[in-house]
Amino acid sequence: MERRVDLAVIGGGASGMAAAIAAGRLGDRVAVFESAPRPCRKLLASGNGRCNLMNTGNPRYFGDAAFASSVLSHAGCDTVRGLMDSLGVLLVPEEDDRVYPATGQSSTVADALKNGLKSVSAGFFPNAEIRRVSRVPDGFTLVRDGEKCHTARVLVACGGPASPRLGGTESGYDILRSFGHRIIDPRPALCPLTTDRKSVSGLSGIRVRCAVTLADPSGRPIHREQGEVLFTDYGVSGICVMQCARFLPEGPCVLELDLISRFFPEEEALSRELHARRERFGDASPEALLNGILLPKLSYAVLKQAGIPLRGERLSDLDDRALSSVASVLRRYRLNVTGTRGLDAAQVTAGGADCREFCPSTMESLLVPGLYASGEVLDVDGDCGGFNLLFAFSSGILAGANGRDLKGVVIP
Ligand SMILES: Cc1cc2nc3c(=O)[nH]c(=O)nc-3n(C[C@H](O)[C@H](O)[C@H](O)COP(=O)(O)OP(=O)(O)OC[C@H]3O[C@@H](n4cnc5c(N)ncnc54)[C@H](O)[C@@H]3O)c2cc1C
Known part of the structure; x- marks a missing residue:
């Protein structure tokens, strides 16, 4: 016909x-x-x-x-x-x-x-x-x-x-x-991103509002977003993360999460807060530095990335350099991006x-x-x-x- x-x-x-x-x-x-x-x-x-x-x-x-x-x-x-x-x-x-x-x-x-x-x-x-x-x-x-x-x-x-x-x-x-x-x-x-296991270990299920920057390994920004990041077992998702997918370069890249600027936009205010916490909770373990600001698992991950020894230490043992490296990881918590979840998981x-x-x-x-x-x-x-x-x-x-x-x- x-x-x-x-x-x-x-x-x-x-x-x-x-x-x-x-x-x-x-x-x-x-x-x-x-x-x-x-x-x-x-x-x-x-x-x-x-x-x-x-x-x-x-x-x-x-x-x-x-x-x-x-x-x-x-x-x-x-x-x-x-x-x-x-x-x-x-x-x-x-x-x-x-x-x-x-x-x-x-x-x-x-x-x-x-x-x-x-x-x-x-x-x-x-x-x-x-x-x-x-x-x-x-x-x-x-x-x-x-x-x-x-x-x-x-x-x-x-x-x-x-x-x-x-x-x-x-x-x-x-x-x-x-x-x-x-x-x-x-x-x-508009696709979730995959990361290496280390970057998200123990964080699956956590949601956090933050600013995100997709950057090359040297930290040069490629794209910026803001919103809620959801940690998963394969990497990260959430609208702000998905909006980064189309900007992924061919080579390696990182996603930097600014976890703290919405509470402490000024460097000095953040530093004052961390010093005050060291005074107040000095007898507790180092995790006490961030508990109450971030969820415990995320606090732990930040301290780990900042190279803070967590076993057998007290918060009062941390010197000023340690506090300043925590402050800098809070502003740039790095996830090593390995790719996207692919066209199967992409919306567009x-x-x-x-x-x-x-x-x-x-x-x-x-x-x-x-x-x-x-x-x-x-x-x-x-x-x-x-x-x-x-x-x-x-x-x-x-x-x-x-x-x-x-x-x-x-x-x-
Ligand atoms: C989970 C999900 C959520 C989304 N949410 C939103 C949202 O909230 N807002 C928004 O703006 N966008 C959203 N999008 C994106 C949006 O749905 C698409 O961009 C939009 O539907 C594209 O419309 P389209 O008609 O071009 O293509 P499609 O909607 O993909 O339609 C194309 C059609 O062509 C048919 N087809 C393909 N090849 C052939 C062929 N050879 N012969 C006959 N038929 C064929 C397909 O079966 C399909 O039905 C979402 C997408 C997904 C997957």
Whole structure:
């Protein structure tokens, strides 16, 4: 059987679904091909099942950040809000400019997108993995299970390889490569980090709020973050740690945790506090120096890294040099980073299709007219907080609209 459509969308994630609804509302015949039985798997898992679907603060994008800004200047938060509004999804702002559906359930957004697709009579084909797209004189042909779909335009919205258990795959890259597009090597973004065992020994399960600096072995900073670090048996996790993953250099590096500046920003105040504690708890063991400031296991790890002998010593035995090395470890507790937990554990992919080969107002390929790409398959990744779904929706809407007035998309 041969089907004929105006737009074939490969991938029923956030970006592909938004594109299909936009194109359908503008009068196109649309078909969405999704390799999984159901659409929107990553969206459903997003924001711990609550779907943090956009962020109204300053854009925080990497990869081709300029391309992301340009896309958002054509269809930003207002357009995505308009689309959600038109689908009946009420959005509510929360802290740090994060935006969620009022129900607090990502299924609300996924259901609304599915209904939006139905309302424009777009075809949705589950369990339909597209492996090859062929160029024909008046468009493209997609083949699956012997069935052919002829389309004037084709959108690759396959996402990236992060989180394969939720559909992450490189198949979008393969399709785009077959048309001559360049793919920037994918690597994990928003991913926990692994460290050597010594760095986290005995600390698994501890959470601590601190400033973190990813640095080269000589201490030269590469990237800085702030937030809650969670120690695990393999290394460290937490949003601020995950946001460091995309900056990991090829060679060795360290993560320095500043455990104390939020309580004692001034060197002198910290030194005074440590000296006072030595006076007050002098008969106790050296751990008493930090107990009550840090959790006992972390106090122990800090003293160990500072080279303080812990057996058979009393706190009063520590000289001023020992106190000052404790102070310096408190500001720079070092973890030897060995890598990330890999694409399996990453929420987002850094790298992807080179954005310089696409138009940021329509998402059309500059190499192959009629071919489009949107969402995470492109070389754009954002911080936690709604930036990735925002880019997926925005770029999808632009791809579906293909240069037509967006009023027809957000006001059905
Ligand atoms: C656990 C988790 C939590 C997250 N939380 C957030 C969050 O709170 N906020 C945020 O902004 N972002 C979050 N993200 C990231 C966000 O979900 C993604 O960036 C976003 O879903 C990307 O949308 P997309 O449509 O480009 O790709 P995807 O959502 O990955 O959709 C691509 C679809 O294409 C299908 N597909 C792939 N290849 C083919 C093929 N050859 N043929 C047919 N179908 C194919 C896949 O099955 C998939 O359904 C999270 C991600 C994860 C994994």
